[in-house]
Amino acid sequence: MLDKLKESIKAALPELDFVMGWGMGYDPLHATPLYMYEPEDVDNLVWGPLNVHNLAVHLPSLKGKKVGIVVKGCDSRSVVELLQEGLINREDVVIFGAPCNGIVDMSKIRKAVPDAHFVHSVETDDNGLTITTDKDTHKLSLAEVMADKCTRCRFPNAVVADHFVGEKREPTVENDAYEDLESFESQGFEERRDFWMTEMDRCIRCYACRNACPLCVCRDHCVAQSRNPHWVSQRDGVRDKFMFQIIHAMHMAGRCTECGECERACPMDIPVLLLKRKLGTVIHDLFDYDSGLDAEARPPLLAFKLEEESIKEKDW
Amino acid sequence: MPVLNGRELRIVGFLCNWCSYGGADTAGVARFDQPTDLRVIRVPCSGRIDPLFIAKAFMNGADGVLVSGCHPRDCHYAEGNYYARRRLEVFKQFISVLGIEPERFEYTWVSASEGQRWQEVVTKFTNQVHTLGPLAPIPEVALSQLAQTTGTDIREEA
Ligand code: SF4
Ligand code: SF4
Ligand code: SF4
Numbered sequence: 001m002l003d004k005l006k007e008s009i010k011a012a013l014p015e016l017d018f019v020m021g022w023g024m025g026y027d028p029l030h031a032t033p034l035y036m037y038e039p040e041d042v043d044n045l046v047w048g049p050l051n052v053h054n055l056a057v058h059l060p061s062l063k064g065k066k067v068g069i070v071v072k073g074c075d076s077r078s079v080v081e082l083l084q085e086g087l088i089n090r091e092d093v094v095i096f097g098a099p100c101n102g103i104v105d106m107s108k109i110r111k112a113v114p115d116a117h118f119v120h121s122v123e124t125d126d127n128g129l130t131i132t133t134d135k136d137t138h139k140l141s142l143a144e145v146m147a148d149k150c151t152r153c154r155f156p157n158a159v160v161a162d163h164f165v166g167e168k169r170e171p172t173v174e175n176d177a178y179e180d181l182e183s184f185e186s187q188g189f190e191e192r193r194d195f196w197m198t199e200m201d202r203c204i205r206c207y208a209c210r211n212a213c214p215l216c217v218c219r220d221h222c223v224a225q226s227r228n229p230h231w232v233s234q235r236d237g238v239r240d241k242f243m244f245q246i247i248h249a250m251h252m253a254g255r256c257t258e259c260g261e262c263e264r265a266c267p268m269d270i271p272v273l274l275l276k277r278k279l280g281t282v283i284h285d286l287f288d289y290d291s292g293l294d295a296e297a298r299p300p301l302l303a304f305k306l307e308e309e310s311i312k313e314k315d316w
Numbered sequence: 317m318p319v320l321n322g323r324e325l326r327i328v329g330f331l332c333n334w335c336s337y338g339g340a341d342t343a344g345v346a347r348f349d350q351p352t353d354l355r356v357i358r359v360p361c362s363g364r365i366d367p368l369f370i371a372k373a374f375m376n377g378a379d380g381v382l383v384s385g386c387h388p389r390d391c392h393y394a395e396g397n398y399y400a401r402r403r404l405e406v407f408k409q410f411i412s413v414l415g416i417e418p419e420r421f422e423y424t425w426v427s428a429s430e431g432q433r434w435q436e437v438v439t440k441f442t443n444q445v446h447t448l449g450p451l452a453p454i455p456e457v458a459l460s461q462l463a464q465t466t467g468t469d470i471r472e473e474a
Contacts, residue, residue, distance in 0.1 A: 185412065193415025193452060194470050201459040201471065231372070237457040239375050246371045246414065253406055278413035282406055301406070304398035306388065311405045314422055316437050 002047045004165040005070070005098055010039050012068055012094055012163065019068030019096070020058060022051040028122040029109070029131065033058075036068075045070070048124045049104045049142055054078055054261045056214040060087045067093060072100040074149065076158035077257040077292030078214040083160075084295045085255070087217055097158025099169035101126055102142055102150035107269050109145050113138045149260040149273075152176045159293055178281050184274060200241040202268045209272050210248060212265035215255050223247060249275040254283050254301040257292035286310045325379040325445055327353045329438075330369060332362045332397075335386035338428025340438075348435040351442040354382065361385065362423070363396025367407035374416055375454050380445035383423040384437065390427060397425065417448055 009019050013036070023034030023044040031050040036042050047070075055069055056078035071079060076097060082088045109131075110116055118134040128141040153172040158164060184192065207224065210216045223231045224244050231247060232240040248262070249272075256276045263273035283289055287300035287310070331337040337358050343350060359365060362385025370381045383404060391397040404423040412418050422441055426434050455462045463469035 181413070189412070189415045189417050190452070191415070192413065196415060197455065197459065198471050231368070235456065237461075238455045238459065240456075242414075242454060243372065243375050246375075247368060249410070250367055250371070250407070253403075253410075275413060279406065279410055282409040286402075286405065286409075301399075301402055304395065304402055306398070308401060308405075311401060313401075314424060316424065316433070316440055 001098060001166040002045070005047060005096060006042050006045055008163040008165060009036065009042050009045070009068065009070070009096060012096075013039060013042070015066065016068045016094060017065045019070065019094075020055045021045045021070035021096075022047070022053065022055075027119045029116060029119040030106075047098060049102060049129060049146075050122070050124065052103045052106065052147070052264060054212075054214055054259050056082060057212060057261065059093065059214070060217050061219075063088055063092070065092065068096060069093060070096045070098075071158050071161070072103070073097075073153065073155040073157055073159065074100075074257065074259045075214075076160055077155060078259055079292075080160055080295050081215055081255055081257055081292040084292075084297065084299070085215075090295070094163070095158060095161045097161030097164045098166045100150075100153075100156045101169065102146045102153065102156075102172075104129070104142070104145045105147040105264070108147075109140070112140055112145055147260060147264070148180070149258065160295070176281075178277060181274060181277055181281065196242060197238050199270045200238045200245065203241045203245075203270055204268060205236065205241055205244070206267060208265040208267060209245075209262035209270075212261040213248070213252070214259065214261065215252060215257075216248070245272055245275060248272070249279055252276055253279045254287075254289070254299045255291055256280060324353045325442075325450055326377055327355065327380040327382060327442060327445055328373045328378045329354045329356045329382045329384065330359055330362075330365050331356055331383075332364075332385040332392075333358055333360050334392035335390065335428050336362075336384035336426045336434070339384070339426040339430045339434040342429060342431030343434040343438075344431075346431045348431060350435055350438050353380075353442050353445070354438055361391065361393050361396040362400040362404075363391070363393065363398075365400060365404070367403055367410075370407060370421060371411075374411075374420070374451065377451075377453055379448075379451045380420045380441065382421075382437070382441050384426050384434075385423075387425040387427055390425075416451065419444055420448060420451065 019036045021034045022031040025032035033053055054075045056075050059082055083090055113131055115133045115135045121132045123130040131138045157168045232243050258280050260273050289300045365383055373381050385397045408418050408421050424437055459471050
């Protein structure tokens with residue numbers, strides 16, 4: 001399948017400035033974004049559970065160039081969302097897709113393999129990976145180190161693609177039950193608040209969560225850094241950090257595809273995706289809408305009905 | 317604030333200029349009895365209200381937030397309140413994951429002539445927030461610093 005993918009990229013390359021995919025990074029455990037300009041660059045392409053990055057984050061800044069992008073199912077939804085919002089042009093982007101079996105969560109690997117600092121080799125197959133370090137060999141099943149989002153994946157095949165190689169895979173689940181959220185909200189309000197207080201206290205305000213988000217497109221104009229309006233200060237207290245997470249979540253309302261990049265990028269392992277998942281399920285239930293599936297759809301917060309059947313207003 | 321400690325809570329009201337602000341004025345002119353916890357902020361339209369205004373109010377110590385605009389079909393700008401309704405409903409449901417009771421936030425519609433309705437809304441909402449009591453403050457400082465000044469450390473409990 002990887003060979004077919006390479007072939008189709010090579011075939012399209014002459015028409016394109018470059019194609020984005022994944023190559024091997026600084027060690028065999030880490031893939032890294034790969035920019036393919038020449039056919040020989042394509043030979044460095046990898047596909048598998050280490051392709052953790054959502055490359056769609058680079059697309060808006062490349063608007064106007066003709067580029068190709070290799071996508072997992074979840075990445076493709078970010079592309080659709082960018083198309084819907086007019087942040088990229090359909091005719092400038094060539095999308096390469098392949099069925100995805102799930103990616104790893106590096107934090108889980110670090111827990112399962114404490115000696116993962118010096119990795120000599122990694123063998124991956126459909127169900128797992130074998131990591132050989134300078135000390136030991138670890139056989140891990142993909143299930144135990146898989147990213148949470150993959151355990152509830154509804155779209156393992158690109159929802160939009162110009163070139164799709166390989167056989168489409170069955171979704172892991174038909175519907176997302178939001179079990180993580182349900183279990184979090186089985187706690188009282190005070191516990192939830194205290195949870196976020198301690199999590200936000202750990203936040204180092206690096207904004208990796210924002211920078212990795214394919215839909216956080218304000219970049220240098222982010223209100224987190226603006227003095228006017230002055231939404232958050234530069235203090236290192238809990239309040240400003242919490243406020244920033246609420247800003248990120250609310251700015252994503254009806255747009256976030258729950259790709260999980262924000263949480264993956266967080267160096268402090270703060271579960272910021274949970275906030276966005278809450279909004280995702282609220283919007284799904286209220287407006288029967290999932291983002292990143294239809295580039296022609298009208299986003300629910302930019303629309304209204306005179307009578308909203310699903311909104312129960314308070315009776316005073 | 318210290319004088320009123322325990323008796324009054326901090327409730328912030330965002331009222332649209334055209335209907336609800338007028339409604340509150342009507343209630344005042346008619347000298348209807350109302351609780352005094354509410355602090356009013358006048359905005360041009362309920363559609364102007366970014367849900368983050370409400371979040372910011374909670375972060376800065378509000379115990380409750382009320383938004384009031386023109387009734388659907390009566391918006392001065394025709395459709396501002398329709399967009400507001402969707403946003404505010406989403407926000408109301410969202411805040412439970414933050415650990416803020418959704419009952420601390422309500423949005424409603426009061427016209428300029430409905431002084432009576434305004435009195436009822438303010439009274440009921442104030443009572444509703446009092447039932448929940450004050451919202452624990454979101455620390456402005458890091459928890460380690462907070463622990464030094466107050467002697468309690470929520471990091472240990474968690
Ligand atoms: S969510 Fe689905 S498409 Fe995305 S990495 Fe996981 S299995 Fe692949
Ligand atoms: S907020 Fe997080 S999950 Fe949502 S689109 Fe951005 S990176 Fe993906
Ligand atoms: S990535 Fe994590 S640590 Fe960095 S700002 Fe976001 S939540 Fe805070």
